[in-house]
Amino acid sequence: MQEGLSYEGRGDCRVIIRANIKEALKSLMSAKQRTLLALIGIVIGIGSVIAMVSVGHIVQVESLRQFKEMGTDLISIEKDDGSDSSSPGIGGARATKSSIKLADVLGMTAGCSAITVVAPSVNVSGQASYGGKNIPNSRLMGVTESFRDINKLRISQGRFISDLDAQSQFCVIGSNVATAIRKQGCGNIIGEKLKVGEKVYTIVGVTENVPESGMRNFSPNDALCVHISTALRSSKGSGISNIIARVSAGTTNNIAREQVMAYFKSKNSTLSLKVSSPEEIIAQMEKQMRMITLLMGAVGSISLIVGGVGVMNVMLVSVSERRREIGIRRALGAKRGDISGQFLIESVILSMMGGTLGILLGVGASYLVSLFAHWNFLFSFKAILLGVGVSNVVGIFSGYYPARQASMLDPIVALKSD
Amino acid sequence: MLKLQEVKKTYRIGPTEVDILKGVNLHVRKGELISIMGQSGCGKSTLMNIIGLLDRPTSGSYKLNGSEIVYADDDALSEIRNRSIGFIFQQYFLLSRLTAVENVELPMVYRRGDHGGIREQSMELLRRVGMDGQASHRPSELSGGQQQRIAIARALIGKPSLILADEPTGALDTTVGREIMELFKALNADEGITLVIITHDPVIANQCKRVSLMRDGVIAE
Numbered sequence A: 001m002q003e004g005l006s007y008e009g010r011g012d013c014r015v016i017i018r019a020n021i022k023e024a025l026k027s028l029m030s031a032k033q034r035t036l037l038a039l040i041g042i043v044i045g046i047g048s049v050i051a052m053v054s055v056g057h058i059v060q061v062e063s064l065r066q067f068k069e070m071g072t073d074l075i076s077i078e079k080d081d082g083s084d085s086s087s088p089g090i091g092g093a094r095a096t097k098s099s100i101k102l103a104d105v106l107g108m109t110a111g112c113s114a115i116t117v118v119a120p121s122v123n124v125s126g127q128a129s130y131g132g133k134n135i136p137n138s139r140l141m142g143v144t145e146s147f148r149d150i151n152k153l154r155i156s157q158g159r160f161i162s163d164l165d166a167q168s169q170f171c172v173i174g175s176n177v178a179t180a181i182r183k184q185g186c187g188n189i190i191g192e193k194l195k196v197g198e199k200v201y202t203i204v205g206v207t208e209n210v211p212e213s214g215m216r217n218f219s220p221n222d223a224l225c226v227h228i229s230t231a232l233r234s235s236k237g238s239g240i241s242n243i244i245a246r247v248s249a250g251t252t253n254n255i256a257r258e259q260v261m262a263y264f265k266s267k268n269s270t271l272s273l274k275v276s277s278p279e280e281i282i283a284q285m286e287k288q289m290r291m292i293t294l295l296m297g298a299v300g301s302i303s304l305i306v307g308g309v310g311v312m313n314v315m316l317v318s319v320s321e322r323r324r325e326i327g328i329r330r331a332l333g334a335k336r337g338d339i340s341g342q343f344l345i346e347s348v349i350l351s352m353m354g355g356t357l358g359i360l361l362g363v364g365a366s367y368l369v370s371l372f373a374h375w376n377f378l379f380s381f382k383a384i385l386l387g388v389g390v391s392n393v394v395g396i397f398s399g400y401y402p403a404r405q406a407s408m409l410d411p412i413v414a415l416k417s418d
Numbered sequence B: 001m002l003k004l005q006e007v008k009k010t011y012r013i014g015p016t017e018v019d020i021l022k023g024v025n026l027h028v029r030k031g032e033l034i035s036i037m038g039q040s041g042c043g044k045s046t047l048m049n050i051i052g053l054l055d056r057p058t059s060g061s062y063k064l065n066g067s068e069i070v071y072a073d074d075d076a077l078s079e080i081r082n083r084s085i086g087f088i089f090q091q092y093f094l095l096s097r098l099t100a101v102e103n104v105e106l107p108m109v110y111r112r113g114d115h116g117g118i119r120e121q122s123m124e125l126l127r128r129v130g131m132d133g134q135a136s137h138r139p140s141e142l143s144g145g146q147q148q149r150i151a152i153a154r155a156l157i158g159k160p161s162l163i164l165a166d167e168p169t170g171a172l173d174t175t176v177g178r179e180i181m182e183l184f185k186a187l188n189a190d191e192g193i194t195l196v197i198i199t200h201d202p203v204i205a206n207q208c209k210r211v212s213l214m215r216d217g218v219i220a221e
Helices: A014-030 A032-070 A088-097 A102-106 A146-150 A175-183 A228-235 A253-267 A278-321 A323-331 A336-372 A381-408 A411-416 B044-051 B074-084 B100-109 B118-128 B144-157 B174-191
Strands: A074-079 A115-124 A128-130 A139-143 A155-158 A170-173 A193-196 A199-207 A223-227 A242-247 A273-276 B002-013 B016-028 B033-037 B059-064 B085-088 B162-166 B194-199 B210-215
Touching: A014 A032, A014 A336, A014 B100, A032 A278, A032 A336, A032 A381, A074 A253, A102 A115, A102 A228, A102 A253, A115 A146, A115 A228, A115 A253, A128 A175, A139 A228, A170 A175, A175 A199, A199 A223, A223 A228, A242 A253, A253 A273, A278 A323, A278 A336, A278 A381, A323 A336, A323 A411, A323 B074, A336 A381, A336 B074, B002 B044, B016 B044, B033 B044, B033 B174, B044 B162, B044 B194, B074 B085, B085 B144, B100 B118, B100 B144, B118 B144, B144 B174, B174 B194
Parallel strands: A139 A223, A170 A199, B033 B194, B033 B210, B085 B162, B162 B194
Antiparallel strands: A074 A242, A074 A273, A115 A139, A115 A242, A128 A193, A155 A199, A170 A223, A193 A199, B002 B016, B002 B059
């Protein structure tokens, strides 16, 4: 009889696997509370890994889109406010003493061969009001005609500020400001008057809504644009805060930066400037993203480890509770491999349940993040695959030891236990 | 079909060695209905475990169906248990999460190869033991006698050459115990199934064709 034993059927394991899956589901369902508690760690772990990958992907696509929209041939020039200076007192004094002169800015296109267009802007403090009501988030800015092209703004009503508007009290408002005014029951916005501080401005145009962009440090939708000369006169001391310049085709941003530095040094040697290009901003954003990724990766790994320990704990309890069952199965002819397979499948199913919930959590979290950050939500298939893969690995790793323990049990000892 | 020669089993409990089996010789022929009777502690459970390949002897020889048992390969032992031995235990040992018919089918899950018509065979066996009406019941919904009948059907499903029953009526009242014994006798008489029944109860033992008395680690007669 013994030599007649057939081993040819070893490959036919589908029956056992099917039975094992059914058994595993039954066993997990019979201890619902324990199963759920064990899942929490896995859910959080997989969830944060998915959220991390998914948000990273969304941010990458989003920042690329923003820069494509603005153009990568722009550099931003700002007065260095002295925050880098070793002596803040002196730096502060210098910052107030010297400011960028409008005439120098307008002369840049002539003075620097690498610059074709310049768009200086001035920020003026004070909130705008219409009909006695404040318009939240609104911001008064002094700009030139070139500001419109460089920021790719489109006019929905009226016209933009022209260089002929110097010293005038005309303003062009962003879409959010227009919406705020319309809410107060104003039909035709053009010709209406806004108040900022003591000054009254007449609206001559409205710009279309534009998506946010990494290159701008303001939102055009909330802006009230007046001519830069008007703003400089009314702002009392706060000079030109930011210049965006277009670099001519065929030159690099670095050459343009050097020319700009040299140009301003020749005009005013005490002035210190900060010139940044899209590459730098992208690099900075990527650095920030790496930090976030690292942080979320750490959170994810720690909760995956905790989750794995949770799964292992549940499996160990399951094994010790089912010692007699293991003994019965062994007596009926289950091999060690059949027993360990049964528990391994149970552990993988447990982690896969956690993985599925984690994927839902992670995708949900990244959807919320992109909703609040006004990014386009992207469904990342890669993240799903990662979630399924990771939960499988956790299941196998944390199920291996309990499954091995179960399979190594002596059948007699197992049968005698209760 | 089953031959034990000078089988010894020694357990080590702390520093002392205890001889449970001191050279058992037993020969069971095909179609026999034999009981091994003895007081508790005489080593009959250990003997049953050795015959059932759940335990291995310290020394001696065990031939089943003409082949010497080799203890080195655990998977091969599982395979022999699965194909050649049907177990019936005192506490029935049904799996509580499975229905009656699923319990009967369980040994076939672990058998590689032929898998046709297992549900039909299981139902047929449940009919044979008079439990076909309770096929979808779980063990907790059944009485002890009913559970033991299902365990008997489970022992029969693999068409084993030997059925090993360890105190099969030990947890049942006398009437139900008698019914179970009648079933054993019928299986032996009608189908020629070889049965080894281990018991401490002389009433049960005397219903068998042959009684082996075990005393102090050896078979006395």
